[in-house]
Amino acid sequence: xxxxxxxxxAKQLRLYFVCGTTDASDLVATVKTALLCGVxxxxxxxxxxxxxxxxxxxAMARTLHRLCREAGVPFIVNDDVDLALAIDADGIHVGQDxxxxxxxxxxxxxxxxxxxxxHTMEEVRTALPFADYVGIGPIHETQSKLDxxxxxxxxxIQQVRRHHPLLPIVGIGGIRPEHVPAIMAxxxxxxxxxxxxxxxxxxxxxxxxxxxx
Numbered sequence: 001x002x003x004x005x006x007x008x009x010a011k012q013l014r015l016y017f018v019c020g021t022t023d024a025s026d027l028v029a030t031v032k033t034a035l036l037c038g039v040x041x042x043x044x045x046x047x048x049x050x051x052x053x054x055x056x057x058x059a060m061a062r063t064l065h066r067l068c069r070e071a072g073v074p075f076i077v078n079d080d081v082d083l084a085l086a087i088d089a090d091g092i093h094v095g096q097d098x099x100x101x102x103x104x105x106x107x108x109x110x111x112x113x114x115x116x117x118x119h120t121m122e123e124v125r126t127a128l129p130f131a132d133y134v135g136i137g138p139i140h141e142t143q144s145k146l147d148x149x150x151x152x153x154x155x156x157i158q159q160v161r162r163h164h165p166l167l168p169i170v171g172i173g174g175i176r177p178e179h180v181p182a183i184m185a186x187x188x189x190x191x192x193x194x195x196x197x198x199x200x201x202x203x204x205x206x207x208x209x210x211x212x213x
Contacts, residue, residue, distance in 0.1 A: 038211025138173025161187030
């Protein structure tokens with residue numbers, strides 16, 4: 001990825017909304033509103049006991065992909081490489097317990113985004129040859145991901161930024177609007193948000209609070 005492309009990608013990560021049907025009572029309406037109110041990237045993360053599978057999951061992904069395309073916002077699929085390829089998503093995001101980044105990149109090819117969740121510098125080094133950006137967290141305590149791991153603040157973000165000044169970084173985990181300035185000052189290019197938007201009584205207002213920062 002070129003320097004200019006890394007810069008452009010970093011800008012697209014500024015307000016990264018992550019959501020699935022188990023996070024929002026009406027996922028399509030929630031995503032549509034969030035896109036209108038300033039989300040710059042969207043990840044379809046369909047996890048949990050009542051999550052969609054098979055044809056229903058693909059149908060939802062296609063609907064959300066269309067909304068993102070109409071809004072000019074990148075559409076990322078969490079973990080499911082087959083789905084990402086089937087609907088021609090803009091990219092995929094994987095965690096440490098998912099398919100290794102090397103194998104995902106081999107399947108995706110060079111032109112789609114690959115994001116990798118990392119928790120240590122060793123995981124960063126392993127991801128670097130294949131990832132276009134990394135997600136680092138949890139910054140704060142979160143209920144949205146039961147497997148999120150130990151809260152670690154922005155320590156790793158600061159380390160990664162020092163060692164890899166051009167690598168796009170997203171902070172995730174329990175992030176509220178008031179947290180964003182410090183997270184960005186410590187080296188993140190953007191923040192990934194789930195419940196602060198998806199569970200908000202007013203999705204539009206919640207999204208705009210993040211977007212105006």
